Amino acid sequence: MEDDFRLQNAKIVIVGLGLMGGSLALALRGKCAALYGLDTNQATLELALDQGIVDRADSDPALLSALPPVDLVILAVPVPRIIDLIQNLPSFIANACIVFDLGSTKRDILQAMLTLPQRFEPIGGHPVCGKERLGLANADRNLYEAAPFVVTPLERTTRRAKSAVVQIISAIGAHLIEMTAEEHDRILATTSHLPFLLASALAHSTSQEFSALIGSGFRSTSRVAGTPSHMMMGVLQTNRENILTALQSLCNSLKEIESALREENYIQLESLLNHSRSSYQALVNH
Amino acid sequence: MEDDFRLQNAKIVIVGLGLMGGSLALALRGKCAALYGLDTNQATLELALDQGIVDRADSDPALLSALPPVDLVILAVPVPRIIDLIQNLPSFIANACIVFDLGSTKRDILQAMLTLPQRFEPIGGHPVCGKERLGLANADRNLYEAAPFVVTPLERTTRRAKSAVVQIISAIGAHLIEMTAEEHDRILATTSHLPFLLASALAHSTSQEFSALIGSGFRSTSRVAGTPSHMMMGVLQTNRENILTALQSLCNSLKEIESALREENYIQLESLLNHSRSSYQALVNH
Numbered sequence: 058m059e060d061d062f063r064l065q066n067a068k069i070v071i072v073g074l075g076l077m078g079g080s081l082a083l084a085l086r087g088k089c090a091a092l093y094g095l096d097t098n099q100a101t102l103e104l105a106l107d108q109g110i111v112d113r114a115d116s117d118p119a120l121l122s123a124l125p126p127v128d129l130v131i132l133a134v135p136v137p138r139i140i141d142l143i144q145n146l147p148s149f150i151a152n153a154c155i156v157f158d159l160g161s162t163k164r165d166i167l168q169a170m171l172t173l174p175q176r177f178e179p180i181g182g183h184p185v186c187g188k189e190r191l192g193l194a195n196a197d198r199n200l201y202e203a204a205p206f207v208v209t210p211l212e213r214t215t216r217r218a219k220s221a222v223v224q225i226i227s228a229i230g231a232h233l234i235e236m237t238a239e240e241h242d243r244i245l246a247t248t249s250h251l252p253f254l255l256a257s258a259l260a261h262s263t264s265q266e267f268s269a270l271i272g273s274g275f276r277s278t279s280r281v282a283g284t285p286s287h288m289m290m291g292v293l294q295t296n297r298e299n300i301l302t303a304l305q306s307l308c309n310s311l312k313e314i315e316s317a318l319r320e321e322n323y324i325q326l327e328s329l330l331n332h333s334r335s336s337y338q339a340l341v342n343h
Numbered sequence: 344m345e346d347d348f349r350l351q352n353a354k355i356v357i358v359g360l361g362l363m364g365g366s367l368a369l370a371l372r373g374k375c376a377a378l379y380g381l382d383t384n385q386a387t388l389e390l391a392l393d394q395g396i397v398d399r400a401d402s403d404p405a406l407l408s409a410l411p412p413v414d415l416v417i418l419a420v421p422v423p424r425i426i427d428l429i430q431n432l433p434s435f436i437a438n439a440c441i442v443f444d445l446g447s448t449k450r451d452i453l454q455a456m457l458t459l460p461q462r463f464e465p466i467g468g469h470p471v472c473g474k475e476r477l478g479l480a481n482a483d484r485n486l487y488e489a490a491p492f493v494v495t496p497l498e499r500t501t502r503r504a505k506s507a508v509v510q511i512i513s514a515i516g517a518h519l520i521e522m523t524a525e526e527h528d529r530i531l532a533t534t535s536h537l538p539f540l541l542a543s544a545l546a547h548s549t550s551q552e553f554s555a556l557i558g559s560g561f562r563s564t565s566r567v568a569g570t571p572s573h574m575m576m577g578v579l580q581t582n583r584e585n586i587l588t589a590l591q592s593l594c595n596s597l598k599e600i601e602s603a604l605r606e607e608n609y610i611q612l613e614s615l616l617n618h619s620r621s622s623y624q625a626l627v628n629h
């Protein structure tokens with residue numbers, strides 16, 4: 058292992074070749090020395106090897122002991138599996154290496170990273186992009202292009218680990234934003250986890266009899282309700298308090314709008330809607 | 344005026360050359376005998392004439408008295424203005440003609456249509472499509488393509504008026520759905536007006552400090568909050584009771600999700616989210 062991290066010389070293993078890990082592999086292809094993949098799904102492994110998305114792939118971490126030591130391991134599985142993997146990392150990676158993750162919540166993952174033996178150099182990350190259709194078949198080399206990519210260092214994060222993620226994020230065209238795990242989780246509760254619950258509630262409360270009159274507005278507002286719940290359960294569990302706070306704030310806004318409409322206070326209603334529209338425009342045009 | 348309505352022989356006036364009226368004019372161009380436009384906005388009139396979107400256009404309804412009698416008037420302005428226009432129609436159209444509207448709610452508009460003198464042949468309509476950017480500059484000849492187009496006849500609606508809207512809807516590639524005004528307003532409260540209020544509440548409750556971490560999920564869920572409130576106020580006012588009922592049902596779903604999360608009842612939470620996802624998929628894949 059060199060003192061400085063150089064992406065073009067790095068041997069990288071991505072654990073989890075789904076939408077996020079697979080898209081990262083596609084975006085990193087040709088920009089590092091070697092790219093290995095681990096995935097428990099046999100069809101995913103075959104697709105990854107058939108299409109040359111990684112140089113080697115297996116379901117068994119023992120693959121790594123048969124190869125030259127990796128410089129960097131990237132954990133690209135759902136949050137609860139990242140936490141499990143961190144606990145088991147010392148048993149399947151014998152050498153020193155940087156540990157980076159793409160998990161959607163950060164506090165619990167960073168807590169798990171604290172327990173890693175000193176030969177590991179951990180740093181947390183979360184790319185704010187995705188699609189509601191998951192899996193390697195939907196992977197896209199441009200998924201990360203221009204997307205915000207949050208990096209959450211630990212106290213023990215080395216200069217070298219930081220340099221590695223800076224190089225990776227630059228190589229895939231994303232936009233690095235550094236913050237604490239707590240700040241990340243608080244903000245994402247509102248900007249990501251709340252929209253998922255809102256879209257789900259909208260789909261939940263809409264009768265199937267109304268399907269002929271679904272327009273582009275409903276389609277857009279409910280779109281993220283299509284995200285598989287197995288992806289979201291770990292997110293909701295590990296960011297529960299922040300999400301409950303965000304839900305409370307949303308319900309207050311909804312109640313203000315509802316009261317103005319119920320009381321036919323249309324001046325107040327229009328003022329609330331104008332504020333919402335300005336807020337929307339400022340948020341999305343940032 | 345012939346006994347049968349034939350689109351290719353029809354002289355049509357569209358009142359309101361915004362996104363909906365302008366897109367309709369573009370889609371009907373070359374498919375009728377003459378297309379006239381009325382709009383109070385001078386820039387819109389100039390654009391419509393410059394681009395040949397209509398054959399004649401003016402802000403003054405007196406234009407119509409200088410032209411051969413029109414067979415069909417299409418009201419493509421916000422709901423409260425449609426109601427005003429219906430009340431004033433007898434003063435600026437002297438001949439017999441079919442009256443069709445594109446308003447987003449139907450009950451109050453049909454009530455106004457009931458008061459029209461017998462020479463008018465009214466029928467209500469509502470194309471379930473649109474964009475959050477309004478105005479003739481955003482008009483699109485394909486806006487109506489494959490979109491649901493609700494038609495709400497009155498008791499007095501003639502066979503000829505019905506034939507006229509069937510021909511128009513077919514000519515612009517939309518999909519005709521006939522129902523009562525009451526049924527329309529009840530369904531649209533959930534499939535259109537509710538998503539607007541939800542998106543608005545989400546934008547309203549989100550701090551501007553979070554703008555760097557807005558991803559595609561938030562963007563999609565909040566998109567319709569960008570709709571100008573002056574377009575929506577008349578809709579909310581004329582469909583208030585149905586929207587309040589839909590809001591109540593949405594809040595119940597949100598409360599169920601919130602309780603399961605608060606009580607860490609993750610089996611219940613996952614089951615709710617799975618139901619939401621199935622509902623979403625069935626609704627949008629209809």
